[in-house]
Amino acid sequence: xxLTRDRMHTIGWGMSLVICLALTLALxxxxxxxxxxxxxxxxxxAQLKQxxxxxxxxxxxxxSQQQLKAFNDxxxxxxxxxxxxxxxxxxxxxxxxxxxSPDAPDPxxxxxxxxxxxxxxxxxxxxxKPSSPFAVLGMGAKSEPAAKKTKKSEDISEHLARFSGRxxxxxxxxx
Numbered sequence: 001x002x003l004t005r006d007r008m009h010t011i012g013w014g015m016s017l018v019i020c021l022a023l024t025l026a027l028x029x030x031x032x033x034x035x036x037x038x039x040x041x042x043x044x045x046a047q048l049k050q051x052x053x054x055x056x057x058x059x060x061x062x063x064s065q066q067q068l069k070a071f072n073d074x075x076x077x078x079x080x081x082x083x084x085x086x087x088x089x090x091x092x093x094x095x096x097x098x099x100x101s102p103d104a105p106d107p108x109x110x111x112x113x114x115x116x117x118x119x120x121x122x123x124x125x126x127x128x129k130p131s132s133p134f135a136v137l138g139m140g141a142k143s144e145p146a147a148k149k150t151k152k153s154e155d156i157s158e159h160l161a162r163f164s165g166r167x168x169x170x171x172x173x174x175x
Contacts, residue, residue: 072078087093 087096
């Protein structure tokens with residue numbers, strides 16, 4: 001095997017090329033490692049900024065709580081509710097209510113369009129057993145306004161029944 005000068009020259013260039021490729025590969029790995037460290041550092045910086053923002057908010061909140069407490073102590077004198085301030089039953093809550101003023105608007109009333117089932121629903125409502133403790137409280141004490149409301153709802157259902165009957169008759173005449 002004669003190694004000529006050209007052959008040595010080609011082998012030299014090939015070795016140089018392999019060395020350059022190896023150095024490029026090593027440099028690429030090193031660059032990627034540095035980029036990874038930079039990304040990790042950026043994430044840590046972002047996390048520390050969020051933590052700093054959280055601590056600043058916490059500090060400002062506590063400072064404002066102290067300021068509010070000082071305002072309350074000096075200006076307002078508010079205190080936390082005591083046991084005596086809580087209501088024991090619904091009746092105590094109802095006793096706190098005010099009667100409607102004379103200029104208050106009438107409550108909104110809704111009528112059912114199903115006239116046939118209105119009387120059945122009324123009977124079912126009267127015969128139904130209460131399912132909540134609030135309904136038990138109102139069972140024995142049916143006031144006069146409640147009786148008037150029931151009468152008005154029956155009047156409305158009768159009116160709707162007559163109206164639906166007329167509409168059926170008119171539809172029969174038009175055919």
